[in-house]
Amino acid sequence: MPFKLRNKNAAFFDRQNLSMKEYVSLKKTEDFGRAYRQGKSYGNKLLVIYYFERGQNPEVRVGISVSKKVGNSVERHKIKRQLKECFRTRLDWWKDGIDVVVVARREIKDKDYNKILEALVSAGIHLGICDPR
Numbered sequence: 001m002p003f004k005l006r007n008k009n010a011a012f013f014d015r016q017n018l019s020m021k022e023y024v025s026l027k028k029t030e031d032f033g034r035a036y037r038q039g040k041s042y043g044n045k046l047l048v049i050y051y052f053e054r055g056q057n058p059e060v061r062v063g064i065s066v067s068k069k070v071g072n073s074v075e076r077h078k079i080k081r082q083l084k085e086c087f088r089t090r091l092d093w094w095k096d097g098i099d100v101v102v103v104a105r106r107e108i109k110d111k112d113y114n115k116i117l118e119a120l121v122s123a124g125i126h127l128g129i130c131d132p133r
Contacts, residue, residue, distance in 0.1 A: 023091055026063030026099060035063070035101040042126050046108040046119040047083075050101040051129055058096040062087050066104040079104050079116075086117045093121070095129040 026032060039052035054061075064083050066076040083102055087094070094100070108116060124130025 023088055024059050024061045026061050026101065031061070031099055032063050032065075032101055035099050039099070039101075040127060042123050043105075044119050044123050046105055046111060046116065047123065048103040048105065049120070049123045049127060050103070051127060052099045053095075053097060054099060055097045060087070060091060060094045060096070061099045063099070063101040064104070065101065070104055070106055071109050075109060079108055082113050082116050083120065085113070086120050090117075090121070090132070093130050093132050094124065095131070098129055100129070 026035075035050040035052040039050045041048060041050045043049070062084070064080050066079050068076070070076055070079065083104070087100075102120065108119075111119075121130055121132055125132070
């Protein structure tokens with residue numbers, strides 16, 4: 001949906017065309033299960049990443065799982081929002097055509113955005129699916 005900047009002379013921009021890649025959320029249990037069973041994984045102190053190479057569409061599909069062990073619903077939702085933002089803002093760093101499932105560990109609860117981003121990117125680099133330029 002186009003939006004207009006506050007400046008009268010500003011042009012219209014289309015939010016959907018700002019990035020070449022597309023961010024899509026994983027929603028189906030089968031997609032999560034495929035990443036768990038057939039994909040590869042790597043974990044660090046804050047999170048575990050599972051990924052499965054689809055090789056079809058250029059979109060990156062992301063699923064985020066935060067257990068009740070991490071905290072109450074407010075804390076879990078905050079962590080989910082931070083992880084989604086990490087992917088959204090750096091979508092061009094991630095390999096095309098993959099399903100990524102991120103499972104948050106208990107230690108992520110007290111960390112700030114930059115620590116979460118660092119943990120996510122380092123795990124992605126270790127797996128070879130993230131390339132920060």
